[in-house]
Amino acid sequence: MILVTGGLGYIGSHTCVALAQAGYRLIIVDNLCNSKPSVLGRIRELAPDATIEFRHADLRDRAALESVFAAHAIGAVVHFAGLKAVGESVEKPLLYWDNNVGGTIALLEAMQRHGVRRIVFSSSATVYGAPEYLPYREEHPLRPESPYGRTKLVIEQLLADQSGSDPDFRYTCLRYFNPIGAHPSGRIGEDPRGIPNNLFPYLTQVASGRLAKLRVFGNDYPTPDGTGVRDYIHVMDLAAGHVTALRYLEERERSITANLGTGSGLSVLQVVTAFARLIGREVPYEFVSRRAGDIAAFWADASLAARELGWRAELGLDDMCRDAWRWQTQNPDGYA
Ligand code: NAD
Numbered sequence: 001m002i003l004v005t006g007g008l009g010y011i012g013s014h015t016c017v018a019l020a021q022a023g024y025r026l027i028i029v030d031n032l033c034n035s036k037p038s039v040l041g042r043i044r045e046l047a048p049d050a051t052i053e054f055r056h057a058d059l060r061d062r063a064a065l066e067s068v069f070a071a072h073a074i075g076a077v078v079h080f081a082g083l084k085a086v087g088e089s090v091e092k093p094l095l096y097w098d099n100n101v102g103g104t105i106a107l108l109e110a111m112q113r114h115g116v117r118r119i120v121f122s123s124s125a126t127v128y129g130a131p132e133y134l135p136y137r138e139e140h141p142l143r144p145e146s147p148y149g150r151t152k153l154v155i156e157q158l159l160a161d162q163s164g165s166d167p168d169f170r171y172t173c174l175r176y177f178n179p180i181g182a183h184p185s186g187r188i189g190e191d192p193r194g195i196p197n198n199l200f201p202y203l204t205q206v207a208s209g210r211l212a213k214l215r216v217f218g219n220d221y222p223t224p225d226g227t228g229v230r231d232y233i234h235v236m237d238l239a240a241g242h243v244t245a246l247r248y249l250e251e252r253e254r255s256i257t258a259n260l261g262t263g264s265g266l267s268v269l270q271v272v273t274a275f276a277r278l279i280g281r282e283v284p285y286e287f288v289s290r291r292a293g294d295i296a297a298f299w300a301d302a303s304l305a306a307r308e309l310g311w312r313a314e315l316g317l318d319d320m321c322r323d324a325w326r327w328q329t330q331n332p333d334g335y336a
């Protein structure tokens with residue numbers, strides 16, 4: 001059985017469907033701090049024949065975690081649970097260190113007690129910090145610029161230390177670039193609380209009339225059209241990457257840290273234009289000043305994942321736009 005922490009969240013829910021469809025039995029642990037209970041029913045609906053159990057618990061609740069490990073024969077862990085808002089992490093560093101790092105320590109202790117030695121971890125491109133060169137390769141210097149990014153880096157180091165102490169302990173750290181899109185059924189997708197921080201949920205809510213106008217943060221960057229460039233990756237490709245990473249841990253006697261991106265960058269204006277073309281009408285936007293802390297451009301060198309894991313992103317920007325729009329139109333208020 002696979003323990004999926006944070007499995008009711010955006011990336012976790014898509015990955016649970018992919019894992020279940022690949023034949024894995026799942027136990028999800030989530031404290032619902034950034035997700036809704038109704039996600040579980042949607043995951044089960046998309047994988048009707050699978051065993052998918054759920055436990056409402058916080059990773060830092062050691063007694064609850066112990067009972068999950070005691071009650072299930074867990075073979076490996078896919079670890080999504082964490083807080084992820086960069087701005088909030090600057091305001092509340094203790095909360096981020098406690099939740100992300102403290103939660104992971106509690107998880108690793110339970111794994112150790114129960115002899116579980118395989119973990120796939122959600123890391124982030126944010127661990128690199130200001131680019132010394134692009135695309136980022138995995139050996140690029142690691143200088144995250146926010147408390148959030150530093151929690152990700154420290155967890156990567158913790159996993160390396162753990163495997164140093166136990167040669168049979170193996171991990172994959174997956175450094176995600178910018179996940180967007182939704183399941184093609186329109187049944188699961190990204191449901192941010194309040195006003196979205198990220199480009200894509202904001203854009204789809206403008207297109208649906210829920211928000212008035214997209215603010216494009218900066219048009220004076222040293223990029224081809226002056227707007228920020230990112231490596232947007234379809235969440236379905238990301239989900240498939242986790243299935244591949246888990247198989248890698250089962251089959252190979254080594255750990256790996258790999259970028260999961262498409263390998264190419266797109267500007268904010270390219271995204272807005274593609275999205276408007278796909279829905280068949282203009283999306284109102286205005287240029288405003290740069291957002292504090294933003295990097296002009298970054299994208300992945302995705303060749304290590306291709307070479308070592310045999311994984312490549314297959315879906316393009318039109319798929320991301322179409323699936324995000326289907327999710328938005330079928331669920332205008334997100335999950336019930
Ligand atoms: P999300 O907030 O949608 O999902 C995280 C889930 O973890 C939520 O359901 C939340 O309720 C749960 N959770 C948080 N803290 C918990 C705790 N202490 N105990 C139990 N459950 C807890 O976020 P997401 O976008 O799906 O991201 C998943 C992971 O990927 C996170 O670790 C995030 O940092 C990382 N990541 C996300 C992005 C992105 O752009 N979405 C990029 C890079 C890395």
Ligand code: UFG
Nearest residue numbers: 124125126176177178197198199202215216217228268294
């Ligand atoms: N942007 C706008 N207007 C908006 C929102 C974003 O113009 O309303 C621009 C940003 O300036 C940036 C691009 O759109 O150029 C992407 O911004 P996002 O907020 O969608 O994503 P970020 O690259 O800033 O950050 C995200 C996650 C981080 C993660 C990083 C890399 O929020 O946690 O991707 O994985 F670390």
